[in-house]
Amino acid sequence: MLIRAVAISVGLTVxxxxxxxxxxxxxxxxxxxxxxxxxxxxxxxxxxxxxxDMLASGAVNNPNGGRYIMVVSRITNDTMQRIDTDQLTKKIRVALLRSGKVVTTTAVGLNGAEDEMSMRARELRDSEEFDQSGVQRKGTLQAPDLSLSGKILQRNHRVGKEQQVEYYIQLSLTDLASGLAFWEGETPIIKRGSDSSVSW
Amino acid sequence: MKRIVFASMLVLSLVGCASQPETSSSLIDRPELKVDPEVVYTMGVTELFQERLAQPDGESLLQVQFAVEARSDAELAWKVTWFDASGMMVKGVGESYRKASLLTGQTRYFKATAPHSRVVSYQLHLREPQ
Structure with a gap:
């Protein structure tokens, strides 16, 4: 009994x-x-x-001066993984904001505002409980000039005894006034590995 | 009297010993290209260019291009660190190295664009990924 207990303890320790x-x-x-x-x-x-590429192309330079206002539109996840596309768009938003050329609106979005507080704060208008001098006035929200949309694709192949997984990250920056894509880009990410690896 | 002379000499000697604080400009000796010695065995940097890209708003962005020629099949990791006029680092999108594969005899060209118009200098790091 003692020997068994010691053996189990040693095994667990190892x-x-x-x-x-x-x-x-x-x-x-x-x-x-x-x-x-x-x-x-x-x-x-x-x-x-x-x-x-956006910065080098000059696509995000507002010819009228000042910063462009961008809204993040739909980034379709056409992969076998559950991806939060914010992992991609947030990096782009942060970098464009730091560049001083683009600011992103959180007051508009395909599925409603990213930050609903912009509208909620306006519901305080005419409320007798709030000092109206601090309540947002009508016509102060800024409409977007540019829309960022895209798609993440995945294609799986078997290459010999290995598996090849191809990801394509496609992005478009559309000028909302004209509907024209001012900038487009695609980044392929190709991985090859064991056929037993799981890519989903 | 002796005490005053002694005190004055002491004060003067202390002042004389005090060294001037070094200004940051005297410390800056930053090479534009930093290559890991292990990389040198397999490849060489054959070109290193920089130019300022004029922007429609009148500003300009620093762009760096370099060429690497491989003497054997090799892996390369590279990144560019950007600095403003004061020598302070300017953040880009990410901090990680970008990886590239080179075939024997192949020359590959890489390009990087500064994240902001206030960038005036850079440092290019080349290393071998583990």
Missing amino acids: IAGCAAPTRYIDPAADDGPVAMTMDYRDFEKAATDAVE
Whole structure:
């Protein structure tokens, strides 16, 4: 009985000792293994490519001066993974905001406002409970000039004994006045790995 | 009297010993190109250009282009760090290295655009991914 208990304890200790310790990963110096699914490095690459190309092309320079106002439209996820497309669009929004050329409106969206408070705050108008000097006046919200839309595609292939997963991140920046796409870009991300890897 | 002379000499000697604070400009000696020694064995940077892209609003953006020629099949990781006129880093979209594969004898060209018009200088890092 004692021998069995000691053996189990030793076994558990060995197993616990072999487990990889939890650690922080610095995104600026991450040479870790690559997953077949899309990870943060893929979104960062796509966002970097898109923003650098937008800036270099001059598409986000407002000829009338000042900043363009952008709204994020639909980014379709046509992959086998559950992706929150904000992982991509947020990086683009932040970088464009930092560039001083584009600001994003959160008051308009395909499925309602991203931040509903812009409208809710206006419901305080004519309320006797609130000091009206601080309540937003009519006609102050800014309509968007540009719309960012896109699609993330996934295609799987078998290459010999390996699996190839192709992701295409396609983005368009549409001028809402004319309906013309001022800028378009596509970032392919191709991964090849074990056929037993799961890409969904 | 002796005490005053002694105190004056002490004060003067202390003032003389005090060194001027170094200004930041005297510390700056930042090379534009930083190549990991391991990369040198497999490839070489053959071109490094920079230009300012004129923008319709009158401003301009710094753009950097470089060419790498591979002597053998190799992997490369690269990133550009951007700086403003004060030498302060200007954040781009991400911080991570961009990876590229090179075939023997292949010359590949890479380009990066500064995230803001206030960027005036850069540092290009090349290394071998692990």
